[in-house]
Amino acid sequence: MIFIIPLSYPNISTPLFLFRFCERRTNTRENANKNHCKNSVAVLLLILLFLGLTSCGSSKPSVVTTKKEAAENNDARAVSRPRTNRTVKVAIEKEEEQIERITNEKPYAETNDFINKVVENAMSYQGVKYRYGGTTSKGMDCSGLIGAAFMEAGKTMPRSSRTLSLVAKGLDLDEVRKGDFLFFATGKNKRQVNHVALITLVTPGEIEFIHSTTSRGVITSTLNEAYWINAFLRAGRID
Numbered sequence: 001m002i003f004i005i006p007l008s009y010p011n012i013s014t015p016l017f018l019f020r021f022c023e024r025r026t027n028t029r030e031n032a033n034k035n036h037c038k039n040s041v042a043v044l045l046l047i048l049l050f051l052g053l054t055s056c057g058s059s060k061p062s063v064v065t066t067k068k069e070a071a072e073n074n075d076a077r078a079v080s081r082p083r084t085n086r087t088v089k090v091a092i093e094k095e096e097e098q099i100e101r102i103t104n105e106k107p108y109a110e111t112n113d114f115i116n117k118v119v120e121n122a123m124s125y126q127g128v129k130y131r132y133g134g135t136t137s138k139g140m141d142c143s144g145l146i147g148a149a150f151m152e153a154g155k156t157m158p159r160s161s162r163t164l165s166l167v168a169k170g171l172d173l174d175e176v177r178k179g180d181f182l183f184f185a186t187g188k189n190k191r192q193v194n195h196v197a198l199i200t201l202v203t204p205g206e207i208e209f210i211h212s213t214t215s216r217g218v219i220t221s222t223l224n225e226a227y228w229i230n231a232f233l234r235a236g237r238i239d
Contacts, residue, residue: 114153115179119200122149122210129217142196145212146181149198157238161196168236173223176235177202182209182223184231193233197221 122145131139135148143161150157158164165183176182176199184195197211200220207223223229 111178114155117153118149118155118179119198119210121152122146122198123200123220125149125212125218126210126220127218128212130212130214140212140218142212145210145218146196146198162193164196164238165193165234165236168238171235171237173207173235176207176237180235180237182207182235183233184228185233186231190231191233195231199235 125137125140125145125148128137129139130141131144132141133144134140135144140148143159143164146164147157147159158167161183164181168181168183171180178199178201180199182197182199183193184197185192187194195211197209199207199209201208205224208220209222210218210220212218221228223232
């Protein structure tokens, strides 16, 4: 006779079955074998039951029983939790506020009508060709541009770039503002001023200026350009 016993318990996915024991017979010896087979099946069932109980115990989730354990679990989850979009947005806003505050504290945020007029006058000469000693729209040199811009606003300035550098109050680049001067050494003597420019715009990352160059006449440039930052000597202001 064939016995098919389906068995399953937690953590065991495939049922155990198909135990073949013995065939039924009519004599006494066959009955004895049949009883022996039954006893074997009973022992096997007890073993499987014991294994099922032990495996179930190991699969139970841990239970938090104290406030300390709960706090430790929350801390662990907080460490693994990624930054949310809200957190990133707040950080960016704080950084932008800090930049704006620093910008507003810088002296280049200051200006007045006189300085605005001087810069406007100088900008009106863009494109005028270079002429040594010139001070008009027919041609001008670097100090001639400065002199014309200030003269039209009602103030007389020294005629040469070197004299301007001697009269001007020295400044660090992080102190300059619109209307200040930049002095350069573009000749063989890299320590002697021979060129001057008027600052037209200052931002946290750039200083823009207008000047008259021998090759291109009156143009605007910035200190981000390698040639001019390499030729730069100092900055100054004439009140």
